[in-house]
Every structure is written in structure tokens, then in C-alpha cells.
Amino acid sequence: MKKSVWITWDDHRRSRELAAHWGMSYKVFEYSGSMFIRYIKLSTKTLMYMSKNSPDIIFCQNPSVVLSALLTFFCNIKKITLVVDRHSNFKIASRKSLLPKWIIFHLVSDYSLQNADLTIVTNSEAANYVSSIGGKPIILPDKLPSDLSGVKRKLEGDVNFLFICSFSSDEPVDAVLACFKRLDKNYHVYVTGNFKKHRDWQQYRDDENIHFLGFVNEDTYLSYLKSVDVTIVLTNMPMTLNCGSYESVKAGKPQVVADSLVIKEWFRSGAVYVDPKDENSIFYGIRETIERLDDLKIAQRKFSETLESDWSVLEEKFRRAVTQNLGHKF
Structure with missing residues (x-):
């Protein structure tokens, strides 16, 4: 694959595992302050990184919907391919809510769904939802973790x-x-x-x-x-x-x-x-x-x-779809 990077505002096992498996750079930008300040600082860090680097394809984790929308806007301007790995934060129950926070959430969410080159989801139900919004979904569940080593401890129960x-x-x-x-x-x-x-x-x-x-x-x-x-x-x-x-x-x-x-x-x-x-x-x-x-x-x-084998089959389908739809050998 051409020069690629995985960007996230929240270090997550799925993102780490997939980025490592595909040999991609993995960039985590974090800030633990108030939400408003967090968005400003992390957006600034992300844009500064993007201005200093020239990837051909970007993968990003959603959440955050703000990160996904920011990168969607940036990549559309710069003609960079964007693939959003969308977790389960669709908030479907609030879709018809008239509360301002949910109206804003779905406007921001739908923007990245509709304008990202591809949206990765973990199952067919989520894929159907993304399609209904006007997005381009592709299914790839989590890869089983490569390493779960831990020190065994004495616990109290039978x-x-x-x-x-x-x-x-x-x-x-x-x-x-x-x-x-x-x-x-x-x-x-x-x-x-x-x-x-x-x-x-x-x-x-x-x-x-x-x-x-x-x-x-x-x-x-x-x-x-x-x-x-x-x-x-x-x-x-x-x-x-x-x-x-x-x-x-x-x-x-x-x-x-x-x-x-x-x-x-x-x-x-x-x-x-x-x-x-x-x-x-x-x-x-x-x-x-x-x-x-x-x-x-x-x-x-x-x-x-069995699950390892199932995932390998789905990953191969995923690779072919990325190559076919985005023109990037994957």
C-alpha cells in the first residue's frame, strides 16, 4: 500500500491491532482537559501533523466524530483517500431528537459517513445503516488480539x-x-x-x-x-x-x-x-x-x-474491496 497512517484521538486496541497488522504508522493525539479545549488542541495537533506529512491514504478511528469530520474536510480539499473505522457510536435512538446536541451530532456524523471514501463497520446491520445515510460501508470485525499476556493473580471467589x-x-x-x-x-x-x-x-x-x-x-x-x-x-x-x-x-x-x-x-x-x-x-x-x-x-x-480463520477470509475480501474501490494496492 502507498504511504499510509492511522490517526486516532483515543488509543484503542482495535486501531492498534489493525494498524500494526497492515504495517501503518499509528498516531495517537490525546488531551484530557475539557471537551471544548480538547477539540481545539487535538484538531490543531492533527492539522499540524497533516501539514508536515503527505500520506496517500489515511485511516482514522471514529469515535471521535469530530476527528472524522475534520479529516473528511481536509482530505476532500487535499484529494487524500480517507477510510473511517466506525465503531458503534451511531446513536440511532437519538436520530429523531430535537435536542440541539443530537441534531449537531448527527449532522457531523452524517457528513463523514457521506463523504469519506470508505467506512469500515463490524457487521451487516451497521453496514445497512451507513448505506441508508449515503455512505460506502465495508465490513471487517475486530481482529483477535495478537498478545494478551498478563500476570495471573490470586482472586477471592470459587x-x-x-x-x-x-x-x-x-x-x-x-x-x-x-x-x-x-x-x-x-x-x-x-x-x-x-x-x-x-x-x-x-x-x-x-x-x-x-x-x-x-x-x-x-x-x-x-x-x-x-x-x-x-x-x-x-x-x-x-x-x-x-x-x-x-x-x-x-x-x-x-x-x-x-x-x-x-x-x-x-x-x-x-x-x-x-x-x-x-x-x-x-x-x-x-x-x-x-x-x-x-x-x-x-x-x-x-x-x-475458528474465529481467526473467519477473520482472515473477511480481511482478504476487505483488501480486494479497498484495492478495487480506492485504487490503492492493499
């Missing part, structure tokens, strides 16, 4: 769960935690993410089998992933395949996931499917993983090889 969580509104946090209040105290859950975003977190602080880890660095996260028996990766958001599920497959960990067509098409083994909006469904799904733990572990380890 069976230990890792709830891979960011305390976002699409995650059934209370339902999952309520399930562990109902379970025998020998079953422990370790919860990632900034739990202080959840206004009611203190009601669980006395439960000896619920452990809030807070926001952890990657080494600590991988250590817990290696040490637990099961992961919980749940979202109410449509068209979503979470990074945590790919990591669970690579690590050989059975997982509790949402019972959606998109998820079941890709994660076909080593998982228990539940309704993320129904606490009882989640409870009985967790119980099922405990009862079938050994069989699920074997199934997940075998499935990892």
Missing part, C-alpha cells in the same frame, strides 16, 4: 467473573450487580471502569463478592482477564460487537453476552446469551456459565482458532 464495563448508559450495570447480590458469596465479580460515574455504586460497597476496580491500565486489565473464569460483556446498544468479547475469545474465557443477532453471528461458541434488559435473564445466564464452566472453556479455546 468462580470469578470480570464485568468489562465503562459505566455507560447502554450497559446494564445495576442488573449485573443485583445478580451477584442474589448469588452465593463464593461467586465474585470484578468490575472495570470508573464506578464513581454510577450514582448508586455505594449501595454495593458492603457486598464482599463485588469488587470495583476503577479505571485500570492495560497491564492490570490483562492480569484480571487472565485470572478470571468468565467475562461479562453486555450492552443494550444495537449493531454492537464489543472489544471485550474478542479479548475473551483470545484469552479462552467463556462469556455472558447479549442475545442479539449480530453477536450470535460472530460469537457462536463459548458464550451464554442473555437479554441485557432483563435481570432474571442475566442471573440465569450467569448461573448457566457456572454449571457449564468446564465445557464452555473447552469450546471457547477451540472457537478461537
